[in-house]
Amino acid sequence: MHSIYLEEGARTSREPQRRLNPNMIEIVKKEILKWLAADIIYPISDSKWVSPTQVVPKKSGITVIKNKNGDEIQTRLTTSWRVCIDYRKLNLVTRKDHFLLPFTDQILEKLAGKNFFCFLDGYSGYNQIYINPLDQEKTTFTCPFSTFAFKCMPLVCVMLQPHFKDICCLFFLI
16 A cells, blocks of 8 residues: 655645546546546545646657658657646655666576566556555546546556555565
8 A cells, every 4th residue: 555645844736627628528538437437536525635637649659751841750659548637736745755776787687597587567557556545635636527536546646656666576576
């Protein structure tokens, strides 16, 4: 279970919902319904912390196009959209956990002489880390339908990456 620790004297932040066009509202609606069905979020009516929702292009694949000078340049394709929560104000007042990643050569030394390897796809891995119920309110976000809070760690919380790395290191004894 993960806790979100704040800096001394941190002030709460309540931001308004950003305007979204009708296409983006539909994308947010689908994602909210998916999160509710997966029991990742829950409705919350009164919170001292509220962050806005944003929809950004999800890029995948690279293609070559011609620019206005006729030169061929590489560009990324936008294939779908990602719903993001803007936690920048929460991240500013969250106590940072500075962590070190193991060096590549150290990992390779541990793998030397091994016969079997396993590759894992960490899809939605962050959603496997539950938030301390006392801290869930800090993840409150607003969208055109209501306000919700996360039960599991959202991807963009500043404290998540070190915590997720620590869990992976425990599993694999890296």
